[in-house]
Amino acid sequence: MALSIEDVKKIAHLARIEISEDEAAATLTKLTGILGLIEQMQAVNTEGIVPMSHSQDLVQRLRDDVVTKTNQREAFQGIAPVLGNGSTERAVDGGLYLVPKVIE
Amino acid sequence: MINSSLKTLSQMLAKKEISSVELAQAFLNRIDAFNPEINAYIALDQDKTLAQAKAADARIAAGNAEPLTGIPIAQKDIFCANGWKTTCSSKMLENFVAPYDAHVISRFDAAGAVNLGKTNMDEFAMGSSNETSYFGGVKNPWDFTRVPGGSSGGSAAAVAARLCAAATGTDTGGSIRQPASLCGFTGLKPTYGVVSRYGMIAFASSLDQAGPMAKSAEDCALMMNVMAGFDERDSTSLNREKEDYTRDLNKPLQGLRIGLPKEYFAEGLDANVAKVVMDAVTEYKKLGAEIVDISLPNTGLSIPVYYVLAPAEASSNLSRYDGVRYGYRTPEYTDLMDMYCKTRAEGFGEEVKRRILIGTYVLSAGYYDAYYLKAQQIRRLIAQDFEEAFKHCDVIMGPAAPSTAFKAGEKVDDPVAMYLEDLYTIAVNLAGLPGMSIPAGFSNSLPVGLQIIGNYFDEARMLNVAHQYQQVTDWHTRMPEGLA
């Protein structure tokens, strides 16, 4: 499954990572090397083998439906990112996190 | 004093031969002297450290000290510690001051241990040389031109250079054991689920596990007594009875069955490293152990499987770094998409981005079955290899790393070569087993580690096996010249 430069750009977009043409080309080389390593898997017959997601065969523990969290907005918004675009304020306003306008 | 075991330090503190403040100060002085060169620590806060030491002294005076009360510990910068910068060595979290404590941090706090500072690491624990850190590489205390291994490179160098009494690390594919091997100390990765992951910044959730990095097996056992235990905030934390990891340290090894997997001694292993490992095995024979030849046939597949599963999980785990609620946000952006893409392009380093892209690719439509599902199936085969092997032996031994510490820069541009560093360690993570590396000698003046792999929850036995070896050898007491 050979990777193309278009694939690299598409994946980068899915992952929301800006990538220039040059970077895409360099990334392609490295990713191709890594995928070459991964390709070794294809030689193994895995028919009928149950995939292993966790190292132990356990089931989910459940939590009682009791409120344990208190309001920590001030502490949490005290570490909000800097807004940017000329502002050095934190990207919060009236208790809301600020992002560029979301269009529906 | 800097070479003293945790037990000795604890006794000195109890007898008031030294105070915790003096002990912390002694290590802080060493850090002042050597850290600018070694770069093991990336966050220090003398006031916080000394305040904790003072509190520990009060506790000792009040007579309710625990074994680690007053002991200065270095914390890998992957653990959130309330009020401490917690960066994971990433620009993305350069200014992130954690507003809560990781489970591991709370356990050390409750035990009265003293936090000396946060240690350098590969960015988001992705690397085997500590060279992916945004805050620069870490020097191997045995040879400043070489890497300490990774990802827990800062903790490794801190232990090796005696810039702490002991340290914490995390191990996703070998990040405790490989640096322990390259820096010559004792490191343990416990069974998955024994130490809570709460507050430990996630790399690959199904593989990540925290563990102790210390001078000896005995020290690791004391650290485990603090770190291990059930935590209801981590769904994968195991609800098991509390155990004392020091309980079996002094058991004789007569009749111990040591499995030697042929795949761990095949092509790719440095001949000198192989010799050191086999010498250690000979030593174990003298201690009464018997040797069993075993096979772990799917060992070679562990790297491909790991480089599907770990990046897949990581690509998702690292999606939260989007510049919205904390961490880095690009200073200039036009719209939401632009903000996301620039923030993540600028905030993450090359290796992290590479792994996010690999992970995104293997999970994307049309490739899931061929990559992710296939890798999970082979993961089971790898785990079954161990299950079969443990029918014939009690512990498995082999090298922890294929060679001794390599030169800084040597593998930076060749990710595949770097990934092969973890050939002997990754399978253990995939199976969720405990593994450790202990100093077993030197090759060309560089330390070599012996890996000990145990069955699930067999940490106490592994520590016993390591401790008995450390009673008849002195490799673990050696420290680099010039750092005294």
Next chain:
Amino acid sequence: MEWEVVIGLETHAQLQTKTKIFSGASTAFGAEPNTQACEVSIALPGVLPVLNKEAVNCAIKFGLAVNAQITPRSVFARKNYFYPDLPKGYQISQYELPVVGKGAVTIQVPAVGKNPAYEKVINITRAHLEEDAGKSVHGAVEGMSGIDLNRAGTPLLEIVTEPDMRSAAEAVAYAKKLHELVQWIGICDGNMQEGSFRCDVNVSVRPKGSDKLGTRREIKNLNSFKFMQQAIEFETRWQIETLEDGGAIQQATVLFNPDTGETRAMRTKEEANDYRYFPDPDLLPLEITEADKARVSAEMPELPEAMKARFESEYGLTGYDAATLTASRDVADYFVAAVKAGADAKPAANWVMGAVSAKLNAEEKAITESPVTAEQLANLIKRIMDNTISNNAAKQVFEVMWNGDGEVDAIIEKKGLKQVSDAGAIEAIIDEVLAANAAMVEEFKAGKEKAFNALVGQAMKASKGKANPAQVNEMLKKKLEA
């Protein structure tokens, strides 16, 4: 060409838990922004999810209520996409193994014009647990959106149907039925205004008789049944017109504008969705055993279908009455409470569906807000049953009680509505009437049946309406035939 519309629904029901699905933060509605956004809700580095037991109980309840298969080991998966109201960059949901498998509900589609009412079975494909996202707030700061993560992590049950519905009326009947059911079993408050119950409707059209599905468009976030009806009708017309004009339907997500009554495709460019689902490594498989099901089942109220059958067999109600009374849990509860308090079932049913319902409709009140309680209604019915008052008098008493002016017996007393059942008193009245209306008596004896009714009327009038009509009848007959 004749066209057929094919409709399937995906409904998000917010589960009535105190805390979020994966953390102990409160889910209470209406708090100040981000004051219920704990470290898990805002996805701080290092935090982990732990599943809420009550959310699981809700899912089991739903599964039992729609006779579905409940998956013994279901799996949580991550749905990966970037959006500012999705703090982790992925939503924890279920993908390949949802907690609830195939089930079904029976809907009653009301009569429209000449078309009679009918029942239809709608198949449920699956229902899965997942977490809600936060909310984007617009307009607070120029050019920016504000993100409130209070809602992030609120437990949802997403209920997906097969494309079984063939008209807006069927879709609305299903949505109403589901809306009632989730409230009936107590897993969702059903508040559509607050977004507790949200429907996405998949609509496609095809030539009648075709068994191939057309390309569908998904109408998102409908928050009232009225809008659902309008949106589906508009969308159906639009799709048919587009096809008849030689156009093609593109798969799209559309929004309904209540002001214009139209649907339009969302402005954001639909990139090919690639959610990269994979099992969430932070969560283990959710195990639901037979014992769990039995435990939850024991906690569950009687389901509407079972209750309807019981009303028919135990109380002798008609199928229609039983269905009407069990269309809503609150109505059923009210009816059962009245019977429990001593009312006969049939008159209780008539009163609930008649006077009580009429009053509630007129005043736009829910039955839980009824000024006349079930116990009061039962007391009233008891007074009819024991002949204390007539039906007509009972209506007056009901009016007075509705206005909050006292209890049944006090009102009867105060208004002097007690009917006369004393045989001597009635006999005296009848004798008086017979004496005063000799002509009528003659007419009756001559065979004019009508005269009898007139005599009864006179007797009732003479008693000022208080005489027990049945007794009057009986005694008058005796006297005339003597």
